[in-house]
Amino acid sequence: MxxxxxxxxxxxxxxxxxxxxxxxxxxxxxNAVGAGYPVPRNLNYMWNFGVLAGFFLVFQIVTGIVLAMHYAANAEVAFATTEHIMRNVNWGWMMRYAHANGASFFFIVVYIHIFRGFFYSSYKAPREMIWLLGVVIFLLMMATAFMGYVLPWGQMSFWGAKVITGLFGAIPLVGEPIQIWLLGGYAPDNAALNRFFSLHFLLPFVIAGVVILHIWALHIPGSSNPTGVEIKQESDTVPFHPYYTAKDGFGLGIALLLLFTMVFFLPNALGHPDNYIEANPLSTPAHIVPEWYFWPFYAILRAFTMDFILPAKLWGVLAMFAAILMWFFLPWLDRSPVRSGHYRPLFRKFFYGLLVCMAVLFWCGGAPAEEPYVMLSQVATAYYFLHFLVIIPIVSQVERPQPLPYSITEAVLGSDKKAVLGENTEPAA
Structure with a gap:
């Protein structure tokens, strides 16, 4: 820009x-993050979460490298080395809890970042490439987190790997060979653990590379803002430093306070107790559940219970992947000329419906596969796909948006002509 x-x-x-x-x-x-980068003057705290996501990526890489120094990717000793880190390595317990809870905080800020993009239509032109790269980052995060969850080699690690890789077996003809290729055998074992550890170590650096592209793409059109109005004049902007470095610094301080509250006082609140039991292929847990950040997509997977042309399991797999992949098409599904949900009253109501839908999917994904959770998952899944594939295209065509401000400055300072045009409003000396 x-x-x-x-x-x-x-x-x-x-x-x-x-x-x-x-x-x-x-x-x-x-020019990238200093005083040479002008940004809209009206950014609110919802724009903090991009910086927070970048911080937590670095945080995860640093803590992960330290943990990798003491971890052995061998099915015979992986669980024992995890306990060794917890009990014998100096500050090892803190590193492991910081890494585990850091992953949760990484997903929290990314989910908020994504839904901010939904509300303010950050995927619209000229920012389509920023959005597409963001979806790629999210998919890489999901893959990295899944492989990391396997590494402690507890009961949930083992059975989670067996269930998730087993989904590929639902693909006709090529499914079983793909599953065997992923695991290096017919069940999660030493070969699978080595592969997952190698990829879990490598993929964060791939994510970092895509993040650089994401930021590069952002600097071409510049940041979006809560009004959705493009920058028109100098008075619409302020330098990124010191205004937003201070604002982001405050947000980072709050995030770190919450993170280390979890690390020191509630380190296992977001985990599963069965993962403190060593993996046993002969003992299936009563309720196999992935980490919380997979729950909405796990609920979509389990929502399909009847065979219709294709097996129900295959429908679930296709729907689970489609739930994220269709985000790639949002810039072309939403044809409204107005970006911000603040000026789109009908769109705003359906967006709140999407939030309720996601809350239901989160709840059902962590619940047992029984009624009423299965039925609720089916209703929420139906609304989820209707929202993106039907409701958004129709609303973007029939909705009558509210009037937009002339400029960002007008939205901040009101309709005073001199303030809007950036003219000097003080009397001459």
Missing amino acids: SFPWARQYEPKTGLTKFLDEKLPLPRLVF
């Missing part, structure tokens, strides 16, 4: 001048 009023980087010392000429990293930082 280039604006004529954006501040330009000016190296002042010999070292910074040398760096700017040979390796202009200071200029890159200044």
Whole structure:
């Protein structure tokens, strides 16, 4: 994004001048997250979660590298090395709890970030590529988290791996060979654990690479804002630093306070007690359930209980993957010229319906596969797909949006003409 009023980087010392000429990293930082990056002046705290997601990615990489120094990806000793980290490694218990709860916080901020994008239509032109890369990041996160959940080699780790990889077996003709290829055998064992550990270690760096592309794509059109109105003048913007670095810093402080409250006082609240039992292929847990951040998609998977042309299991697998993949098409499903949900009253009502739907799916995904949870999952799944594939396209065509402000400045300061046009409102001396 280039604006004529954006501040330009000016190296002042010999070292910074040398760096700017040979390796202009200071200029890159200044233009990317510093005073040289103008952003809309009306961003609220919902725009903090992108920065928080980036922080938790780095947090997970750092804590994961430390844990990998003490972990052995071997089915015979994986559970024991996990306990070794907890009991014998200095501060190992804190590293493991920070990594486990950090994954939950990573998903919390990403879910909020995604649903902020839904409400403010951050997927609309000219920001389609930002959105598409964001969906790719989410899919990579899901894969990384699943493989990480297997590594402690407890009961839920083992049976979760068996159930999830078993889903590929529902694919006609090629399903069983794919399942065997993924596991390196007919059941989760040493080969599967080695593969999952290798990919779990590698994929966060792939995510980091896609995040760089995501931020690069963001800097071309610039940040969206709560009004959905594009920047028109200098008065619509403020420098990213110090205004939003301070705001993001405050949000980060709150997030860290909550994270370490979980780490020190409620470290296992988001986990499952059965994962403290060593994996046993001969003992199936009464209720196999994945980590909480998979629950809505697990509920969609289990919502299909009847064979219709295709087996119910295959319908569930297709629906589970389609639930995320259809986000790729949102920029073209929503044809409304207005972005912000604040100015779309009908869209806003259905968005609240989507939030209720997701809450039901979260609840049902963590519940046993019995009534009334199965029926509720089916109703919520039906609404979920109707929302994206039917309701959004229809609403975008028939809705009458409310009037938009002329500019971001008008939305912030009111309709005073001089303030909106950025003119000097103080009397001359």
